[in-house]
Amino acid sequence: MQNEKREPLIHISRRGEISWQRAFAIRALAIVLALVVCAAVCVIMTGENPLSIYGTIWQGSFGSKRKIWVMLQEIAMLLCISLAVTPAFRMRFWNVGGEGQSLAGCLACAACMILLRGILPNGLLIPVMLIASVLAGAIWGVIPAYFKAKWNTNETLFTLMMNYVATQLVAFFCVVWESPRGSGQIGVINLNTELGWLPTVGGQKYLLNVVIVALLCVAMHVYLRYSKHGYEITVVGQSIKTAHYVGIKVEKVIVRTMFLSGALCGLAGFLLTAGTNHTLTTTLVSGRGFTAVMVSWLAKFNPIVMILTSFLLVFLERGAGEIATNFRLNESFSDILTGIILFFIIGCEFFVTYRIHFRRGDSEAKIHV
Amino acid sequence: MAVHAKGCLDRGEKPLDNVVSAVSMHNITKRFGSVIANDRVNLEINRGEILALLGENGSGKTTLMNMLSGIYFPDEGSISVDGRDVVIRSPRDAFDLGIGMIHQHFKLVDVLTAAENIVLGLKGRLDIKGASKRIREICDAYGFEVNPDQKIYDMSVSQKQTVEIVKVLYRGASILILDEPTAVLTPQETEKLFAVLRNMRRDGKAIVIITHKLHEVEEISDRVVTLRHGHYVGDVATRDTNAQEMTNMMVGHAVSLNIDRPDPVSPRPRIEVKGLTVRSEEGLLKLDDVSFIANSGEILGIAGISGSGQKELLESIAGLQAAEKGSICYIEDDGSREELIGQDPLKIAEKGVALSFVPEDRLGMGLVADMGLTDNMMLRSFREGHSVFTDRKGPHDVAQSVVEELSVSTPSLDTPVRRLSGGNVQKVLVGREITTAPTVLLTAYAVRGLDINSSYTIYDLINRQKQKGVAIIYVGEDLDVLIELCDRILVLCAGRVSGIVDGRGANKEQLGYLMTQVGGAAHAK
Ligand SMILES: Nc1ncnc2c1ncn2[C@@H]1O[C@H](COP(=O)(O)OP(=O)(O)OP(=O)(O)O)[C@@H](O)[C@H]1O
Numbered sequence: 026m027q028n029e030k031r032e033p034l035i036h037i038s039r040r041g042e043i044s045w046q047r048a049f050a051i052r053a054l055a056i057v058l059a060l061v062v063c064a065a066v067c068v069i070m071t072g073e074n075p076l077s078i079y080g081t082i083w084q085g086s087f088g089s090k091r092k093i094w095v096m097l098q099e100i101a102m103l104l105c106i107s108l109a110v111t112p113a114f115r116m117r118f119w120n121v122g123g124e125g126q127s128l129a130g131c132l133a134c135a136a137c138m139i140l141l142r143g144i145l146p147n148g149l150l151i152p153v154m155l156i157a158s159v160l161a162g163a164i165w166g167v168i169p170a171y172f173k174a175k176w177n178t179n180e181t182l183f184t185l186m187m188n189y190v191a192t193q194l195v196a197f198f199c200v201v202w203e204s205p206r207g208s209g210q211i212g213v214i215n216l217n218t219e220l221g222w223l224p225t226v227g228g229q230k231y232l233l234n235v236v237i238v239a240l241l242c243v244a245m246h247v248y249l250r251y252s253k254h255g256y257e258i259t260v261v262g263q264s265i266k267t268a269h270y271v272g273i274k275v276e277k278v279i280v281r282t283m284f285l286s287g288a289l290c291g292l293a294g295f296l297l298t299a300g301t302n303h304t305l306t307t308t309l310v311s312g313r314g315f316t317a318v319m320v321s322w323l324a325k326f327n328p329i330v331m332i333l334t335s336f337l338l339v340f341l342e343r344g345a346g347e348i349a350t351n352f353r354l355n356e357s358f359s360d361i362l363t364g365i366i367l368f369f370i371i372g373c374e375f376f377v378t379y380r381i382h383f384r385r386g387d388s389e390a391k392i393h394v
Numbered sequence: 395m396a397v398h399a400k401g402c403l404d405r406g407e408k409p410l411d412n413v414v415s416a417v418s419m420h421n422i423t424k425r426f427g428s429v430i431a432n433d434r435v436n437l438e439i440n441r442g443e444i445l446a447l448l449g450e451n452g453s454g455k456t457t458l459m460n461m462l463s464g465i466y467f468p469d470e471g472s473i474s475v476d477g478r479d480v481v482i483r484s485p486r487d488a489f490d491l492g493i494g495m496i497h498q499h500f501k502l503v504d505v506l507t508a509a510e511n512i513v514l515g516l517k518g519r520l521d522i523k524g525a526s527k528r529i530r531e532i533c534d535a536y537g538f539e540v541n542p543d544q545k546i547y548d549m550s551v552s553q554k555q556t557v558e559i560v561k562v563l564y565r566g567a568s569i570l571i572l573d574e575p576t577a578v579l580t581p582q583e584t585e586k587l588f589a590v591l592r593n594m595r596r597d598g599k600a601i602v603i604i605t606h607k608l609h610e611v612e613e614i615s616d617r618v619v620t621l622r623h624g625h626y627v628g629d630v631a632t633r634d635t636n637a638q639e640m641t642n643m644m645v646g647h648a649v650s651l652n653i654d655r656p657d658p659v660s661p662r663p664r665i666e667v668k669g670l671t672v673r674s675e676e677g678l679l680k681l682d683d684v685s686f687i688a689n690s691g692e693i694l695g696i697a698g699i700s701g702s703g704q705k706e707l708l709e710s711i712a713g714l715q716a717a718e719k720g721s722i723c724y725i726e727d728d729g730s731r732e733e734l735i736g737q738d739p740l741k742i743a744e745k746g747v748a749l750s751f752v753p754e755d756r757l758g759m760g761l762v763a764d765m766g767l768t769d770n771m772m773l774r775s776f777r778e779g780h781s782v783f784t785d786r787k788g789p790h791d792v793a794q795s796v797v798e799e800l801s802v803s804t805p806s807l808d809t810p811v812r813r814l815s816g817g818n819v820q821k822v823l824v825g826r827e828i829t830t831a832p833t834v835l836l837t838a839y840a841v842r843g844l845d846i847n848s849s850y851t852i853y854d855l856i857n858r859q860k861q862k863g864v865a866i867i868y869v870g871e872d873l874d875v876l877i878e879l880c881d882r883i884l885v886l887c888a889g890r891v892s893g894i895v896d897g898r899g900a901n902k903e904q905l906g907y908l909m910t911q912v913g914g915a916a917h918a919k
Pocket residue numbers: 041426429430431449450451452453454455456457458803804813814815816817818843845
């Protein structure tokens with residue numbers, strides 16, 4: 026009879042609480058494993074020494090001073106949009122329209138730069154551009170929110186479709202404002218006059234953006250964590266019934282939060298168009314609106330942790346891109362690497378939430394009845 | 395202390411000869427992080443016997459049973475079924491061993507019929523006709539009333555529970571565990587359930603029932619096992635014990651089981667409801683021309699079989715339910731009146747009407763499950779002050795005092811309330827609503843799921859509010875408590891007031907009669 030009793034080889038249980046050091050260790054291990062697997066794949070495909078592959082990944086982000094700045098700018102822009110969608114996510118409002126909201130901001134900004142140049146002095150033009158961008162993003166965010174609040178439409182679908190509307194609008198205006206004629210592109214706006222360009226701070230083109238986003242990050246953390254609005258957002262996200270019960274106006278909170286979310290996406294659009302790129306294309310936001318969803322989720326909607334997750338995603342993407350070019354591999358190769366890395370990063374969350382017990386050795390076997 | 399209690403409650407007197415052990419759990423320990431939910435617990439479950447599992451809120455009853463039904467896996471200890479050591483890894487393992495558990499929150503698919511739910515997840519060919527036939531057989535054998543073709547969403551709570559039990563029996567369970575099955579049942583429904591359980595006992599099944607209602611323990615069980623703070627305290631034959639002794643065993647010291655009823659202090663009308671008519675979203679008449687007055691310094695009980703309009707009545711007063719007709723007036727001390735119909739909770743509060751409401755659905759409506767105690771206390775007070783930031787100091791102190799006063803067992807003030815045991819969740823909610831110093835206190839089933847000691851603590855708190863001059867509307871299901879606690883009892887029957895009787899001198903028969911028939915007064919209109 027005794028031998029019929031077998032403890033399962035492994036069994037899985039939910040962790041109660043996990044110390045942050047432990048959680049951190051698990052995640053770090055996942056990244057190391059991801060890099061090992063990536064290197065293995067590269068070695069098989071290219072026959073290169075894995076160390077040189079790691080070197081290449083590193084080079085991709087830290088290779089030169091310029092590369093470091095480009096990386097910082099990439100992080101700042103990704104973080105900005107991630108911060109923007111986070112309040113909505115906390116409210117369980119799945120805003121996957123960061124792309125469109127940012128693009129609406131870009132469009133409004135470019136419109137001001139083109140239509141108001143020479144009419145307004147630069148000192149006035151830039152504030153007007155800022156307000157226009159922020160409002161355009163906010164409108165793009167509020168439309169789905171209003172429909173959700175009033176008629177409970179599905180926000181994921183709605184915000185997603187608003188992306189396409191924004192892209193098509195931008196495509197249209199690219200033709201309207203094309204320069205030179207016939208190119209179908211806008212090119213650099215106000216190339217000679219630099220009207221509406223944000224000033225360069227500290228001699229560094231990207232510094233201003235980085236500083237603005239850093240401030241935004243802290244502000245967002247404080248807003249979500251300590252403000253009354255932040256508290257309302259959490260309650261609405263957790264339970265609409267409870268929100269009604271304590272007299273929170275759910276519709277108002279949804280619209281207000283999406284106004285904020287859209288407005289900050291608009292700000293990101295402003296920083297892109299006025300701050301660094303000085304142009305308008307349909308791919309200006311380059312998918313950050315979607316990557317932001319991942320940044321925000323991986324950080325469990327915590328703005329401070331999002332600095333890390335956005336760094337991680339940018340670093341890996343640039344590293345993978347560098348490998349692909351250096352070893353003359355197809356562009357899709359970097360996608361494969363990014364996929365592998367994400368698999369590990371997302372997969373490790375399982376081990377953070379659950380614990381796996383292995384069967385204990387005989388020496389420690391339990392006393393049986 | 396536990397060891398001592400175990401010693402003096404030896405089960406030597408039990409007739410050992412005809413006892414067939416079904417399950418024995420030995421030295422079971424289960425931890426959740428730093429919380430030890432079960433600490434070296436031993437438990438014997440016998441065939442042909444109904445075992446009552448008793449213990450205060452958070453004493454580890456549900457956890458212990460979850461290890462039998464395969465939801466949790468013990469950290470230490472061993473389990474044997476029918477004398478064989480076994481390992482229960484999953485609910486499926488438990489089924490294979492003939493163990494079935496009926497949880498307090500049912501796990502049925504609403505859009506399917508009873509029969510479909512019952513066969514759901516079983517291996518083999520789907521044969522609804524054959525299943526329906528077997529379901530009927532099971533029902534006949536034990537006296538259930540289930541229509542296999544009825545959809546779950548059409549069913550009352552008690553019918554759903556019946557489906558859960560039949561489901562477990564259909565899968566061949568011979569060991570049944572019921573976690574607080576009577577908490578949501580009316581006395582009549584409980585009677586029916588007990589009749590079925592007795593039939594199953596006669597059939598040689600082993601049954602474990604968790605309940606906080608001691609009169610039920612006395613009525614249905616053969617043996618009582620008590621847990622305290624995760625420890626096994628002892629087991630006794632039910633006929634050798636009484637409510638007082640069981641309570642002492644659970645709590646660890648003597649407690650008194652009397653409900654006070656101080657006389658109302660200068661009662662004056664506080665809430666006046668006139669001709670209130672409410673329809674549900676589907677257009678069903680939920681309240682029909684309800685009129686009454688609730689006085690300050692008085693407890694007005696609301697009795698009625700479940701779904702007679704209690705929920706709608708409280709929610710209308712709290713500003714959460716739109717009314718079709720009628721008025722609800724809040725009357726200030728100086729005689730000025732405020733109409734509450736058409737207001738939302740925020741507007742009501744802004745008018746200076748201090749209303750507290752303990753809703754029936756605690757985690758769904760009264761609390762935010764993923765927030766800690768402090769943040770949940772903040773739900774009522776977060777708007778205070780002109781700053782854009784929330785003040786956490788105040789709520790923290792409130793949480794601290796609620797935890798102390800109601801002895802809530804929680805690892806910390808930041809533990810999400812979803813992790814607390816059912817009873818402790820209720821204490822947090824009631825505690826918060828009472829500390830907001832209300833002038834009107836609405837409570838729906840305030841002691842549902844609470845252990846006996848905490849229930850008395852709550853009665854005590856309610857009485858203290860009454861003496862402070864608060865108007866209390868107390869919706870309850872336990873008629874004995876209503877009769878002992880309330881100054882007046884309003885009986886609802888199918889949305890109409892079938893009578894208002896004086897609590898002093900009321901009796902159960904009279905209330906029971908009013909609950910099922912609309913009495914003279916309401917008819918006359
Ligand atoms: N999943 C969990 N994670 C963390 N702690 C838990 C979990 N489940 C239970 N606990 C803790 O274990 C203890 C025992 O809980 P359990 O639910 O077994 O109590 P109970 O006796 O059923 O109480 P009640 O009568 O209130 O239902 C409690 O202190 C509870 O907070």
